Amino acid sequence: TEPASSSGLSAGTQSPRTHAAHADPLTRRQNGSDTRERPRACAEAPPAGFAPGARLAAAGFQTAQELLDTGPCGLSKEIGISREEALEALQVVRQECHGDAARPAGGSGATRKYTALELLEEEQSQGFIITFCSALDNILGGGVQLTKITEICGAPGVGKTQLCMQLAVDVQIPECFGGVAGEAVFIDTEGSFMVDRVVDIAAACVQHCHLIAEAQQEEDHQKALETFSLENILSHIYYFRCRDYTELLAQVYLLPEFLSEHSKVRLVVIDGIAFPFRHDFEDLSLRTRLLNGLAQQLIIIANDHRAAVVLTNQMTTRIGQSQSTLVPALGESWGHAATVRLILHWDNSQRLATLYKSPSQKESTIAYHITSHGFRDVQPPAVTHSTEGTELNPRKRPRAEEEKQQ
Amino acid sequence: VCVSMSNIQLQGMKMSHSFTGKQKTVKHKYCDSGDGLLLSLPRLGSMAAKKLRRAQLSQEMCERLSRYQITTCQDFLCLSLLELMKVTGQSYYEVQKLLCKVSRACAPKMQTAYEMKLRKSVNPSSAFLSTTLHSLDRVLHGGVPCGSLTEITSPPGCGKTQFCIMLSVLATLPVSMGGLDGAVIYIDTESAFSAERLIEIAANSFPTYFDSDEKLLCMTRSIHLYRELTCCSVLKRIMSLEEEIILKKVKLIIIDSVASVVRKEFDTKLQGNLAERSNFLTRGASVLKYLAEEFSIPVWLELASQIKNNSWKLRGTA
Numbered sequence: 001t002e003p004a005s006s007s008g009l010s011a012g013t014q015s016p017r018t019h020a021a022h023a024d025p026l027t028r029r030q031n032g033s034d035t036r037e038r039p040r041a042c043a044e045a046p047p048a049g050f051a052p053g054a055r056l057a058a059a060g061f062q063t064a065q066e067l068l069d070t071g072p073c074g075l076s077k078e079i080g081i082s083r084e085e086a087l088e089a090l091q092v093v094r095q096e097c098h099g100d101a102a103r104p105a106g107g108s109g110a111t112r113k114y115t116a117l118e119l120l121e122e123e124q125s126q127g128f129i130i131t132f133c134s135a136l137d138n139i140l141g142g143g144v145q146l147t148k149i150t151e152i153c154g155a156p157g158v159g160k161t162q163l164c165m166q167l168a169v170d171v172q173i174p175e176c177f178g179g180v181a182g183e184a185v186f187i188d189t190e191g192s193f194m195v196d197r198v199v200d201i202a203a204a205c206v207q208h209c210h211l212i213a214e215a216q217q218e219e220d221h222q223k224a225l226e227t228f229s230l231e232n233i234l235s236h237i238y239y240f241r242c243r244d245y246t247e248l249l250a251q252v253y254l255l256p257e258f259l260s261e262h263s264k265v266r267l268v269v270i271d272g273i274a275f276p277f278r279h280d281f282e283d284l285s286l287r288t289r290l291l292n293g294l295a296q297q298l299i300i301i302a303n304d305h306r307a308a309v310v311l312t313n314q315m316t317t318r319i320g321q322s323q324s325t326l327v328p329a330l331g332e333s334w335g336h337a338a339t340v341r342l343i344l345h346w347d348n349s350q351r352l353a354t355l356y357k358s359p360s361q362k363e364s365t366i367a368y369h370i371t372s373h374g375f376r377d378v379q380p381p382a383v384t385h386s387t388e389g390t391e392l393n394p395r396k397r398p399r400a401e402e403e404k405q406q
Numbered sequence: 407v408c409v410s411m412s413n414i415q416l417q418g419m420k421m422s423h424s425f426t427g428k429q430k431t432v433k434h435k436y437c438d439s440g441d442g443l444l445l446s447l448p449r450l451g452s453m454a455a456k457k458l459r460r461a462q463l464s465q466e467m468c469e470r471l472s473r474y475q476i477t478t479c480q481d482f483l484c485l486s487l488l489e490l491m492k493v494t495g496q497s498y499y500e501v502q503k504l505l506c507k508v509s510r511a512c513a514p515k516m517q518t519a520y521e522m523k524l525r526k527s528v529n530p531s532s533a534f535l536s537t538t539l540h541s542l543d544r545v546l547h548g549g550v551p552c553g554s555l556t557e558i559t560s561p562p563g564c565g566k567t568q569f570c571i572m573l574s575v576l577a578t579l580p581v582s583m584g585g586l587d588g589a590v591i592y593i594d595t596e597s598a599f600s601a602e603r604l605i606e607i608a609a610n611s612f613p614t615y616f617d618s619d620e621k622l623l624c625m626t627r628s629i630h631l632y633r634e635l636t637c638c639s640v641l642k643r644i645m646s647l648e649e650e651i652i653l654k655k656v657k658l659i660i661i662d663s664v665a666s667v668v669r670k671e672f673d674t675k676l677q678g679n680l681a682e683r684s685n686f687l688t689r690g691a692s693v694l695k696y697l698a699e700e701f702s703i704p705v706w707l708e709l710a711s712q713i714k715n716n717s718w719k720l721r722g723t724a
Contacts, residue, residue, distance in 0.1 A: 190695070191554065191695045195522045195523045196526070235518050235519070237520075238518055239516065239517050239518065242514055243692070243696060246512055247514055249484075249509075250483060251514060253509040254509045254510060278685070279684070279688040279689045286484060290484060293486065
């Protein structure tokens with residue numbers, strides 16, 4: 001057959017958008033000859049070491065596409081060569097076909113390959129958002145992790161919103177003090193966000209950092225403190241009040257755009273993911289579908305923008321045969337959405353936090369307090385400083401100073 | 407627009423009626439509350455019911471969507487991407503853009519915490535309603551906060567209703583005397599409100615201010631009492647409050663009491679009642695929160711509690 005023009009015939013052999021690696025290069029080959037010519041060209045002028053060229057033609061292979069679709073094992077069986085030779089042959093064909101064609105961009109943006117080593121390095125260099133309660137930070141493995149979804153469940157009044165407000169302030173701590181120097185988005189569905197309380201928490205945090213800076217007398221600490229003021233902290237908490245699940249869905253759809261504009265955001269808090277979904281839902285399957293969609297979008301947001309996503313959930317009563325227990329609301333399938341699950345509960349008058357689900361830390365319970373300064377430990381941690389590394393962890397000041405200040 | 411409502415059982419009778427008028431089955435359950443069927447309860451303060459044509463979608467797109475009975479933002483956002491592609495006939499990327507457009511139409515506005523603080527500090531005196539009990543005011547950092555819900559609960563006989571009546575008087579006082587200079591809406595489910603007691607409290611607490619009958623009558627005219635005896639009617643009343651508040655310049659809402667009417671109608675031992683009860687409560691709570699925030703007024707909820715095993719246990723709600 002005559003070599004026909006590439007635009008005419010080769011266009012016909014393509015199916016749009018399948019196997020991007022295969023389709024496009026075949027149209028963009030430089031010499032422009034018909035793809036069907038390919039095997040023959042190999043037979044006539046085989047590249048160095050391409051012995052099976054004649055056998056391919058004999059077996060009836062007409063197009064390069066067929067060859068690539070068959071795969072090395074099938075090819076080796078059909079024409080009677082070893083698998084390694086078949087693989088080599090295929091690679092040569094692929095090479096020839098690609099030529100200088102650029103790889104199609106986009107489309108495969110979601111399939112990123114990592115080795116576990118790369119992931120390990122990335123995880124180790126990742127920052128944590130501390131909670132100012134060192135016991136809680138310890139069981140979480142350092143604090144609230146970026147790029148993960150953390151869920152905080154608890155009965156009313158146990159301190160979920162307090163913890164969220166504390167995190168919204170702590171995410172802004174400058175790096176020289178051990179923070180991630182980010183901004184926070186606070187999506188409120190219950191209306192329990194109190195600005196005055198955030199002012200108290202932020203003032204205590206700034207005070208804490210000032211005392212560290214005085215104790216350590218380093219230049220970058222002083223510089224960081226200039227920008228770490230009450231007004232700045234409050235200005236970098238972006239607050240959205242969503243009245244029902246429609247507004248919540250709409251806001252989460254718009255969140256990626258918002259985060260691209262405000263690239264320093266490192267924390268997204270949704271206070272009360274359960275509240276808008278617990279009423280007005282006759283159709284529970286719709287609710288499950290919407291929640292799953294929401295969870296997926298949040299995971300994408302957490303990964304793409306390197307932000308921590310913190311959700312608070314309510315508790316609901318599960319009536320068993322003989323007793324009823326408190327379990328997190330929104331059902332079993334929602335339990336899969338969060339990577340880390342923290343349950344806050346009471347034991348008489350002591351508040352406890354239990355790490356219920358975590359991929360890397362073990363399940364444990366600690367006690368915490370909520371003081372006028374925010375989320376704190378129950379008793380002062382051991383006076384000996386942490387032994388990791390040679391330098392003092394700048395976050396962990398000796399407790400004695402804080403008591404003096406109080 | 408029919409929106410799904412709470413599923414309420416009234417004294418063991420349950421009537422349910424489901425019809426498939428749309429592509430998706432919508433089940434409506436209602437109760438006959440004696441004053442008609444409670445069929446449609448508009449959603450207060452939310453953008454969910456916003457029509458798509460106000461979301462700046464093109465006319466033909468709106469017409470096309472209405473053929474599938476998708477007329478509001480809520481309908482649009484509840485569909486998955488594939489379903490949206492099917493009903494709009496657009497490509498994946500076009501649908502993403504449409505989603506953003508519709509989302510922008512009903513997403514809330516952003517404020518920074520700093521702006522919120524500035525707004526509060528502009529008018530500090532109207533942030534609280536002082537209860538005139540100094541130690542209580544101190545602990546509450548000023549008094550009953552405006553713009554949020556406050557709940558009071560206690561065993562019977564401790565004085566909750568007296569407290570409510572006292573607050574009603576305080577709210578009608580002028581701002582110079584620590585009041586809110588406005589009307590009061592009092593939703594009474596136990597018929598415990600006594601007008602005579604109201605006048606007695608007013609005359610004895612503020613004898614210099616209420617020095618004439620005229621002043622007392624003026625005060626009583628600004629307290630609007632509603633007697634509601636069922637969950638349905640309480641919810642209906644709460645829904646209708648938005649216009650009343652604007653019309654009558656209301657500055658305080660009192661509900662006395664939520665728990666009694668809930669306890670009468672929902673027996674938690676019966677199957678399914680727990681879900682219905684929490685449905686009703688969260689529904690009511692979200693409306694009250696909207697009213698409190700929108701108008702910056704305090705909402706005072708009274709709850710009864712019961713004695714259980716010698717230690718009183720709170721019947722929790724929102």
